[in-house]
Amino acid sequence: MNDSGERHAGGCLCGAVRYEVNGPLRGVVNCHCTMCQKLHGAFGAHTKADKGNITILESRGLRWYASSDRARRGFCGECGSSLFWEPVNQPGTGILAGSLDQPAGLRTIGHIFVGEKCKFTEIAGNAPRFEESSAGALDGDEL
Template identity: 50%
Template sequence: MDKGTNKQGGCLCGAVRYEVHGPLRDIISCHCGQCQKSSGHYFAATAASLSNFRLTEERGLKWYTSSNRAERGFCIECGSNLFWRRTGGTHISILAGTLEGKTGLRTVRHIFVADKKDYYDITDGLPQYDSYPEELKNG
């Protein structure tokens, strides 16, 4: 779990930049319908404690309330998907592709696989869940 201390990242155009000073969770791939619609595929995201996360540039950041429990952050200038956060949560999910350089992270599970599209298969042998696993519901 202690991966990615002092990592930086951001959107394609630089209008949203962030830093994480602390551990990053390994990658969870989410195949839910909302992730598909907002990314065009599925999300591969890490997460950090909000206390270890800091925006260093946010002029392009827009939050979209995607449900009564969560919102998604993206850049209004270049369209990059960046974040997902639970309302009242203590962590922020960060799309792994927005991190700079090597991450030291690995994919550890797939969630909402019942919603995945039929044009791809999940063949990596990692745990698969049809919904959100109980141990992740508080983050």
């Protein structure tokens, strides 16, 4: 259990999945890969937390989909909300930033897989952009 004092809560649209994060969240990384396009309509805005700091409070709707041999994605089987991206061999879990109740203080720190981004998507701001993965170049990538 983390003792940083930071606590965040979130969940799906219908309430069939609720979670709490006891600890810090990484800044938001917008993933423009083709899988995120299919799941989110354009890109996925992911924050991240240590897996050990995430507690599932309500799981009746939680479903997991193995989207590749590297990761699985968590979503609500009742309302369809995308919630998590969980890599197999990393200590952190990606959390869809929009699923947080109050994502106060979060800001976009980078864009990944911009080489695959939708043609209609415009990227604004000065956050770093990577053609593929950030490969550890962003704060919090080590999670």
